[in-house]
Amino acid sequence: MPPRKRRQTGQKLLRFDRGLGARLVAGADEAGRGPLAGPLVVAGVLLDYECLRDHRVRPLALLNDSKQVDAETREELYRAVLSCAERVSVRVFPAAVIDRDGLHKCNLRGLREALWACQPADVSLVDGFRLGPTAPPHRAVVDGDTKSAAIAAASIVAKVTRDRYMRTADAMYPGYGFASHVGYITPSHTRIVRERGPCEIHRRSWRARAYLTEEELAALA
Numbered sequence: 001m002p003p004r005k006r007r008q009t010g011q012k013l014l015r016f017d018r019g020l021g022a023r024l025v026a027g028a029d030e031a032g033r034g035p036l037a038g039p040l041v042v043a044g045v046l047l048d049y050e051c052l053r054d055h056r057v058r059p060l061a062l063l064n065d066s067k068q069v070d071a072e073t074r075e076e077l078y079r080a081v082l083s084c085a086e087r088v089s090v091r092v093f094p095a096a097v098i099d100r101d102g103l104h105k106c107n108l109r110g111l112r113e114a115l116w117a118c119q120p121a122d123v124s125l126v127d128g129f130r131l132g133p134t135a136p137p138h139r140a141v142v143d144g145d146t147k148s149a150a151i152a153a154a155s156i157v158a159k160v161t162r163d164r165y166m167r168t169a170d171a172m173y174p175g176y177g178f179a180s181h182v183g184y185i186t187p188s189h190t191r192i193v194r195e196r197g198p199c200e201i202h203r204r205s206w207r208a209r210a211y212l213t214e215e216e217l218a219a220l221a
Contacts (some may be wrong), residue, residue, distance in 0.1 A: 010063035013149035014052075022122035023050045024086070026136075027150025028114040029127045030107055031066065031158035036193070036210065037176070037202045038166050038183035039092050040103065042110030043157035046087040046118040047150050060084055063152050065145035066159035078160040081153045089117030090161055099205040108132065114154070127151050173199045185210070 017025045030042040052060075059080030066074055082088060091110040098106055112135040115124045124136050127144035144151040163182050170179035176199060181189050183201075185208060193202065193210035204211075 008061050009068075010060040010149065013063055013147065013152050014057065014060065016147050017047065017149045018049055020123050024048055024120065024122045025148075025150045026115055026118035026121035026124040027126070027144070027148055027152070027154045028111045028118075028124075029145050029151050029155040029158055030110060031155065031162045032183070033103060033107065034185075035183035035203075036185045036189060036206055036208050037095065037178065037199070038169065039094050039162065039201075040098060040106055040110065041158045041162040041165070042091040042093075042107065042114050043154040043161065044087075044089040044111075044114030044118040045081060045085050045150050045153040045157060046121055047084070047153065048086040051086070052084060056084060060149065060153075063149055063156070065152055066155040068146070071163070074156055074160050074163075077153075077156045081156055085153065087118050088157055089114045090157065092161075092165075095201050095203045098203055102205075111135070125151050127155070169201055173201065 024046060026044060026046045028042065028044040030040060032038060032040045062069065062073055063077055069077065091113050093106040093110060108131055111126055112131050115126065115136050115138060118124070119136055121136070124138040125141050125144055125148050126138050128140060128142065130140045131138060141148055141151060145155040146152070166178045166182040175196065176192055177188055190210040198204065198211070
């Protein structure tokens with residue numbers, strides 16, 4: 001069976017960043033907004049386009065939004081980003097902090113901190129929405145993880161970091177299946193939580209069906 005052909009999407013994303021006319025481009029993105037369990041992970045990546053040429057840029061040929069590539073390619077791209085980036089920052093918000101402060105507030109704080117950690121940058125980009133006046137000067141790029149190399153690189157770092165944590169959590173909290181669904185809501189995950197109850201890394205502030213009593217479920221029917 002011939003090897004599968006993988007999409008060479010990196011050049012398109014790199015062209016977007018180079019088109020900004022800046023040498024130092026920072027991008028920030030997150031992984032883990034929707035899961036029932038596990039942390040929110042936010043990453044920032046600073047790319048130096050004066051140095052990112054020829055053999056140094058080749059490892060980013062497959063760069064793409066982390067949701068658009070398989071786990072093996074994400075691991076490959078994670079190593080490529082670490083080798084190519086001028087700077088990488090990661091912020092992790094555990095479930096207990098998300099429950100205490102709220103998901104959106106944690107996400108905004110993480111994106112701001114990730115971009116600050118990547119300064120000085122000539123241009124700072126974030127996926128989706130603006131971060132307010134306490135963030136570095138930045139541009140919000142809708143669907144930025146499919147357009148900008150710096151944002152896509154941050155999405156890869158955030159996703160791989162989170163997935164690695166969840167695989168470790170699978171050994172610490174056996175029986176919940178974290179290695180397979182990495183904390184997202186699936187029928188099997190919901191069933192296990194209803195049978196066993198949530199563990200330490202489940203987000204208790206979520207109004208998930210897994211947490212509802214039989215009476216509450218019946219009221220929804």
